[in-house]
Amino acid sequence: MKSYKAILFDLDDTLLNRDQAVDQMFSIIYEECYENVPPLVENKMLQRFKEHDLKGYGNGDKEQVLKPFFDEFPRKFPLQNNNDIQVFWDYHFPRCFSINQNTIDTINNIKKQVKVGIITNGSTQRQKAKINNTNLNQWFETIIISEGVGFSKPDKRIFELALNKLNVQPEDTLFVGDHIEKDISGCQNAGINGVWLNPHKVENNTEIKPYAEVDSFDRLLSYIQ
Structure with missing residues (x-):
């Protein structure tokens, strides 16, 4: 197996579990x-909330995401922060994320042997x-956020920027991500081998062929050992 010098990672649904957040x-x-909502209605609300979130994934204006949800399920009480949806989302959502110990252990093992970085789309x-x-900032040598650099995955320039920052060549680098088009196709455009993290074993119905596919984060260790 080829020896790599760096591994780059996507953030949401790769290093962090966005579904749980x-x-x-x-x-x-x-x-x-809300209060005193019947359990069946609450379950329906959760499913509809997830649907609205998925439609707005990548959309920085969270009022467009939550307003249709609130129209469907009128609130009994207003939000904090003067009922400003964007302020409420920006404050609370980042704090909903956590990282599991398995991911931390895997990153630490990888970091002992190769350079590591993050490339993520989204608001800085x-x-x-x-x-x-x-x-996560304590483990990675470079962290690139699309808003801060002016281009986003799958644009190959954001991958090339990470290569320059780590001083490695494309052929010596792996990129790990969950999105077959933005992550895998994007890194391939920059000449980087892409490992598709696919824990739910979603069928790949595209013409994009990842270099490898793994269903658990710790299986990445096999690519550096």
Whole structure:
């Protein structure tokens, strides 16, 4: 197996479990705005909240994400922060993320042998908050956020920027991500081998062929050992 000098990672749904964070965000909104909702209705609200979030994934204007949800399920109480949806989201959502011990252990083992970095799309404020709140900033040698550099995955320039910062060549680098188009196709455009993290074993119905596919984070160790 080829010996690599660096591994780059996506953030959401790769290093951090965004699905769990969305569940936690729903709980915060539910406690803030509703009470005495029948369990069946609450379950429906959660599913609809996830649907609205998925439609707005990558959309920085969270009022467009939550307003349709509030229209469907009128609030009994207003949000904090003068009922400003964006302020409420920006404050609470980054704090909904956590990182599991298995991921920390795997990163520590990888870091002993190769350089590591993060490339993530999104708002600088929100992505930095996620990274700082989970202490990920202490493990990575470079962290690139799309808003701060002016281009985003799958644009090959954001991958090339990370290569320059780590002083490594594309052929000596792996990129790990969960999104087949933004992550895998994007890194391939820059000449980097892409490892598709696919824990739910989603069928790949695209023409994009990852270099490798893993269903658990710790399986990445086999690519450096």
